[in-house]
Amino acid sequence: MLAALVLLGGGAGAWLYMSLDGNIHSAGIKGKLGGxxxxxxxxxxxxxxVVGSDSREGANAKYGKGxxxxxxxxxxxxxxxxxxxWAGVLSLPRDSYVPIPACDKGDGTTSEPHSFKINESFAIGGTTGDVTGAAACxxxxxxxxTGLRIDHFMSVDFQGFxxxxxxxxxxxxxxxxPIDDKKAHLKLDAGCQTIRDEKALGYVRARYGVGDGSDTGRIGRQQEFMQALADKARQKLTSPKDLYGFLDSATKxxxxxxxxxxxxxLAxxxxxxxxxxxxxxxxxxVPNYPREADIPTDKANVVWQHPQAGKLFSDLARDREVTSKQLKAAASDKIYASQVRVQVLNGTKEPGAAAKAAGRLRKLGIPAxxxxAAASADSTEITYPKGQRAQARILAAHIRGDVKPEAAAxxxxxxxxxxxxxxxKGVG
Structure with missing residues (x-):
C-alpha cells in the first residue's frame, strides 16, 4: 500500500486524491494510552x-459466528x-501468552490485569465494537x-485485503x-498457482490444514505473501485505473x-x-517456543524465547538493524524458562514480597x-554463578524495569x- 501511495503522491491525479481521502477511518487513541x-x-x-482485523460484521460474517x-x-x-x-516487519504470534494490562472496555468497565493470548487485547478494548478502544488496549x-514505543496504528480488515x-x-x-483447511475456507492443490479473492484470504489465514498447524507456520506464509504482494504492487500499479482499484480497496x-x-x-x-x-x-x-515446555498442561500457547526476544526488542528500540538470518542464528541457542532455577530474597520492607514474586515466577514456568530475608537492598539485583549468565538474562527479561544481571563469586x-x-516493579 505504501508503494502504491508513492505513485499517488507523485501526481497520479487530484481526483484520485479526493476520492480516496474520505475512505480512511480515524481512531483517536492518544487519550486512551495513559502516561x-x-x-x-x-x-x-x-x-x-499493524493489525489484520477479522471483525465478523457485514461481509465478514461468513468467516465465523458467535x-x-x-x-x-x-x-x-x-x-x-x-x-x-532499512525497515523491519516484526510479527507477534497471536498465540503468544503475555501479561495484558488493565484496559478500558468501552462499556463503563475496566478489565483486570491478567495473562492470556496477546490478540485478546484487541477483543477486550473492542468489547463494544469500537476500533479506537481495541487499538488502545x-x-x-x-x-x-516489548518496550517499543508505538508511534502509529493501522488496521485492515478481510475485505480490504x-x-x-x-x-x-x-x-x-x-x-x-495440498492444503485443506475448512476453517479458512480453503482447498488448494500443491504447486505454483495464482490465487485471488477467497483463496488468497484463505491462504494467509490457513493454519490447521497445512504444515504443523501452528500459528508460527501461518506467519511464515503471511510474510512470504506480503513480500510477493509488495513486489507485484511496485511492478503493476502503473496506470491510474489499477492504482485506484488497489487503493480504493485498501483505504475503505x-x-x-x-x-x-x-x-x-500516508503518502x-x-x-x-x-x-x-x-x-x-x-x-x-519474535523467537518463541510452545509454552508446554514450561507448563505441560498448556498445549495452546507459545511464549517468547529469552534472552533473544529481549535483545530483539532492545535493538529495534535503539534503531539497530536486525536481519532474519541473525535472528534465526541467535534463536537456535534455546533455554526454556523451566530450566532456570531461582532463589528470591526480600530486600524490601514489604512482608511476603519474595513469596509473592516467587509464586508469580512459578506461574511463568520458572522454578522459584x-x-x-536479605539485608535491606538499595535496588533490585540479579546475581548468578559461573555458567548461568544466559539463565540470569532469561530471569531479567521477566522482571519489570531495567535490571542487569551481574556475576557473583x-x-x-x-x-x-x-x-x-x-x-x-513486579514480574511480567
Whole structure:
C-alpha cells in the first residue's frame, strides 16, 4: 500500500486524491494510552502497529459466528529506521501468552490485569465494537511486553485485503503440499498457482490444514505473501485505473490513528521509505517456543524465547538493524524458562514480597523458591554463578524495569538469585 501511495503522491491525479481521502477511518487513541509508556530511544525512527482485523460484521460474517467482540488475526510492528535506509516487519504470534494490562472496555468497565493470548487485547478494548478502544488496549499490551514505543496504528480488515490482491490480478503462491483447511475456507492443490479473492484470504489465514498447524507456520506464509504482494504492487500499479482499484480497496478497510488518517500524511510516509531496497526490508518473528515446555498442561500457547526476544526488542528500540538470518542464528541457542532455577530474597520492607514474586515466577514456568530475608537492598539485583549468565538474562527479561544481571563469586551453584529492592516493579 505504501508503494502504491508513492505513485499517488507523485501526481497520479487530484481526483484520485479526493476520492480516496474520505475512505480512511480515524481512531483517536492518544487519550486512551495513559502516561506509563516506553521512552522513544531513537528519535526519527517510527514503530507502526499493524493489525489484520477479522471483525465478523457485514461481509465478514461468513468467516465465523458467535464472536461478540472484535477479533485480530494478525499482529505486526513495522519499524522504519531513522535514516529510512532499512525497515523491519516484526510479527507477534497471536498465540503468544503475555501479561495484558488493565484496559478500558468501552462499556463503563475496566478489565483486570491478567495473562492470556496477546490478540485478546484487541477483543477486550473492542468489547463494544469500537476500533479506537481495541487499538488502545493492543498498543498498551505491545508496549508493555516489548518496550517499543508505538508511534502509529493501522488496521485492515478481510475485505480490504482481498480487494488489494484482486486489484493486482492475484498473487502466485507455491505450496509444497495440498492444503485443506475448512476453517479458512480453503482447498488448494500443491504447486505454483495464482490465487485471488477467497483463496488468497484463505491462504494467509490457513493454519490447521497445512504444515504443523501452528500459528508460527501461518506467519511464515503471511510474510512470504506480503513480500510477493509488495513486489507485484511496485511492478503493476502503473496506470491510474489499477492504482485506484488497489487503493480504493485498501483505504475503505483502513483505520489509522489521527496523525496519519489521510492520503497526504500516508503518502508523505510512503515517500520517506520508497528508497529502502528489498534486501533491507526484513520480515521477522519474535523467537518463541510452545509454552508446554514450561507448563505441560498448556498445549495452546507459545511464549517468547529469552534472552533473544529481549535483545530483539532492545535493538529495534535503539534503531539497530536486525536481519532474519541473525535472528534465526541467535534463536537456535534455546533455554526454556523451566530450566532456570531461582532463589528470591526480600530486600524490601514489604512482608511476603519474595513469596509473592516467587509464586508469580512459578506461574511463568520458572522454578522459584524463597530464602532467608536479605539485608535491606538499595535496588533490585540479579546475581548468578559461573555458567548461568544466559539463565540470569532469561530471569531479567521477566522482571519489570531495567535490571542487569551481574556475576557473583559466592553465588549458589546452578542457581540464580533475585534480591528484591524498593524499586521492584513486579514480574511480567
Amino acid at each position: 506509563d509508556r516506553p521512552d522513544n530511544l531513537s528519535p526519527g525512527s517510527k514503530n507502526i502497529l 464472536l461478540e467482540t472484535m477479533q485480530s488475526d494478525t499482529l505486526m510492528v513495522m519499524h522504519l529506521s531513522a535514516d529510512r535506509k 493492543t498498543i498498551k499490551t505491545v508496549e508493555q511486553n 482481498k480487494g488489494m490482491v484482486n486489484a493486482l490480478g492475484g498473487i502466485e503462491v507455491c505450496p509444497k503440499e 478497510s483502513l483505520t489509522t490513528d489521527e496523525e496519519i488518517a489521510g492520503i497526504k500524511p 508523505e510516509l510512503a515517500s520517506s521509505v520508497q528508497g529502502i531496497p528489498s534486501d533491507r526490508l526484513h520480515f521477522l518473528t 523458591t524463597t530464602g532467608n 559466592k553465588a549458589a551453584a546452578g542457581q540464580v538469585t533475585l534480591v528484591l529492592g524498593p524499586d521492584f
